[in-house]
Amino acid sequence: MPVKDYLRLRFLPHIWCPGCGHGIVMSGMIRAIEEIGLEKNEVVVVSGIGCSSRMAGYLDFHTMHTLHGRALAFATGVKLGRPDLTVIVPMGDGDALAIGGNHFIHAARRDIDLTAVIMNNRIYGMTGGQGSPMTPQGMRSTTAPRGIADAAFDLVELAKGAGASFVARTTTFHATELTRMIEKAIRHKGFSVVEVMSQCPTYYGRQNRLGNGVEMMKGFRDNTTSIGSKKREARPDLIERGIFVDEDRPVYSPEGLKAD
Amino acid sequence: MDKEGKVVINREWCKGCGICVAFCPEEALILDPEEKAYWAHPEKCKRCGLCELRCPDIAIELVQK
Amino acid sequence: MTSERPNMRFIQGNEAIAEGALYAGLQFYAGYPITPSTEIAEILSRRLPEMGGTFIQMEDEIASLCTIIGASLTGLKVMTATSGPGFSLMQEAIGYAVMAEVPSVIVNVQRGGPSTGLPTAVAQGDVNQARWGTHGDHAIVTLTASNLQDVFLMTVAGFNMAEAFRTPVILLFDEVVAHMREKVVVPGPGEIEIFERLRTSVPEGTNYHPYLRREDGRLPMSDFGGVHRYNVTGLVHDMWGFPSTDSTIAYDLLHHLVDKLENRADSIARYKEYFTDDARVLLISYGSSARSALQMVVDRRKKGGKLGLLELQSLWPFPAETVREKCEGRTHILVVEMNMGQICHEVKKVVSRPERVFLANRFDGIFISPGDILRVLNMVQGKGV
CATH class of the missing domain: 3.40.50.920 (Rossmann fold)
Incomplete structure (x- = not known):
């Protein structure tokens, strides 16, 4: 089925700005679902609030657009209510890691079978360009005009430390890899985190002179490398892409360990 | 790669970001005067489909045959 | 503790709430420990799985309410319980349940406030918070009781109203009622009418509108994972559940959310x-x-x-x-x-x-x-x- 057959066409074209990376993530997610062969009625998409969270409205699955930061909590209820359904949670970096940080680490700790796709554009886009927990130190936002003082999270390390059993990172430039990683994340039985470095040319790009969507994607191409690549010996600043954690564990149930 | 198939562009959805043009390995796409993606050089196109994968507007489809 | 008559029990108020919820068909509970409501979670962590339901302890009260709302949309009868500060944390998601019209039951065993207040002492200071705690114009159902038989009955009534009106219902008890012990006669099956969820009869392939009211004002639901795919949102939405900024839609929706309860105040009234x-x-x-x-x-x-x-x-x-x-x-x-x-x-x-x-x-x-x-x-x- 073509990608657009998974969309609620009357809401397109979408609201995302020209050059925004979120549409690439949405398209990759659809391709992953198509590849796995899931029926539309078998998929629930639960989102929070922010640019990325508008994705739920476009997708022709069971969809839920919830509260800022709380998507994983709502999704936990959906998954425990219907464990047979595939529950995917598209989130932004502010949504997932600032206001939703507590729910994020606890979903990871439980290792509940949800797929969190975190579009990391390092900024709050919907409200006009404020700094997020993923804005690197020194970079500008409308609330940090002299550069942000706070250090950013390393999302991969955070997810690993909190106990997620599948953790991956890719970018919108690496579109084939993106689809493959989301596919693996959905197939994985446990809490799966896919960090997708996505571009916000309108706010993050403009305030930090990183250029338009094309230039920002060139940045993802030039400043990332596969896990274990020799390139990092010469350039340790390169951000690693790939699957960092992929562990088979018993599937979580709140019933816990049952005596035989 | 076979040369079957067409790159179909949905001009209603295309926002003219130029991502498909910039990253086309064969320079088969351009932005037209209305700033919409245009498959200007089908003869150069290898039908790799990267433009479709990277289009943020879901506006490009590589249609087989 | 069971006496000679198997349906007569001498129990604590929080246990009467748990028993009432189970009688009403509770299938899913999420909560976070807080005095003086904690026993509800402790009792249900044992009782609910025995009856085929699901219990989960969440990371906070915010997550607890969000989680039961998610579970309710899969077709389950759901509840959470809290006190004072936890009830404050739930206010945002109460608004979501109001707006998205998700049947849910929220117990608040009141204690002294404001803030951490008097955690182990009785108070009834959350009456207005139950009414107006979440932002924006809305209506809400809030029930209470003074003895444990009525605690049981009002808990059952709360579940029934949540289903009948597609609304969150607040069971506003207090520390004295929750911690005292009294005789409760648990009715036999069928002795009290239990409202089951009204599900749509629209067949697969035909348009289903989750927010289109029937002539009697009720909105039949379709469970997530069923044959009808729709959207649920806290934004102002149309009859499909899709966000809208249309002023007519906003006006009608707010009127509906208030009228569906305020216009039935007489039938909801219990005294x-x-x-x-x-x-x-x-x-x-x-x-x-x-x-x-x-x-x-x-x-x-x-x-x-x-x-x-x-x-x-x-x-x-x-x-x-x-x-x-x-x-x-x-x-x-x-x-x-x-x-x-x-x-x-x-x-x-x-x-x-x-x-x-x-x-x-x-x-x-x-x-x-x-x-x-x-x-x-x-x-x-x-x-x-």
Whole structure:
């Protein structure tokens, strides 16, 4: 089925700005679902609030657009209510890691079978360009005009430390890899985190002179490398892409360990 | 790669970001005067489909045959 | 603890809430420990899985309510329970359940506030928070009770109303009721009517509108994972559940959310009357303070006093018609509550002679006694203290 057959066409074209990376993530997610062969009625998409969270409205699955930061909590209820359904949670970096940080680490700790796709554009886009927990130190936002003082999270390390059993990172430039990683994340039985470095040319790009969507994607191409690549010996600043954690564990149930 | 198939562009959805043009390995796409993606050089196109994968507007489809 | 009759039990208030919820068909509970409601979670962590349901302890009260809302959309009957600060944390998601019209039951065992307040002491200071805690115009159902049989019954009624009106229902109990022990007769199956979820009869392939009202005003649901795919949102939305900024849609939606409850205030109203027929002085109370009010009425009756009690079991929508009617012709109306006059204020608003309405209250963590109430009555009747 073509990608657009998974969309609620009357809401397109979408609201995302020209050059925004979120549409690439949405398209990759659809391709992953198509590849796995899931029926539309078998998929629930639960989102929070922010640019990325508008994705739920476009997708022709069971969809839920919830509260800022709380998507994983709502999704936990959906998954425990219907464990047979595939529950995917598209989130932004502010949504997932600032206001939703507590729910994020606890979903990871439980290792509940949800797929969190975190579009990391390092900024709050919907409200006009404020700094997020993923804005690197020194970079500008409308609330940090002299550069942000706070250090950013390393999302991969955070997810690993909190106990997620599948953790991956890719970018919108690496579109084939993106689809493959989301596919693996959905197939994985446990809490799966896919960090997708996505571009916000309108706010993050403009305030930090990183250029338009094309230039920002060139940045993802030039400043990332596969896990274990020799390139990092010469350039340790390169951000690693790939699957960092992929562990088979018993599937979580709140019933816990049952005596035989 | 076979040369079957067409790159179909949905001009209603295309926002003219130029991502498909910039990253086309064969320079088969351009932005037209209305700033919409245009498959200007089908003869150069290898039908790799990267433009479709990277289009943020879901506006490009590589249609087989 | 089971006595000779298997359906008669001597239990704690929090256990009566848990038992009422199970009788009403509770299938999913998420919660976070907080005094004085914690026993509800402890009891259900054992009882619910035994009955095939799901219990989960979440990372906070915010997540607890969000999680049960998610589970409700898969077709389950859901509940969470909390107290004071936890109820404050739930306010955002209460608004979501109101807006998205998700059946859900929220127990608040009240304790002293504001803030951490008096965690182990009784209070009834959350009455207005139950009504107006979440932002924006809306309506809400809030039920309460003064003895454990009624705690059980009101819990069942709360589940039924959540399903009937597609709304969150707040069960506003208090520390005294939750921690006291009393006899509860658990009705046999079928003795009390249980409302099951109204599901759509629209077949697969035909358009289903999750927010299109039937002629009777009800909105049949379709479970997530079923044949109908739709959107649920906290934004103003159209009949498909899709966000809209259309002013007509916003106007209609807000009216619907308020009218579906406020226009049915009479049918939602729950109350009890004691000695009201010839009463010259009417006490109005609810929750545990109604126990002291009733004791005081009984004591004064023995001495020839013409006192009566109207015990409210539904606080929101405020049973204005009932209160207005019952207050007519009384010389004094004494509202007995453990806060600074939250229901007294409502009573004054609806009666024809507000100057005859007086407040007998405590808000210092000490359970109000019949003597406390009598002192106020003597004072307002000019008999001195």
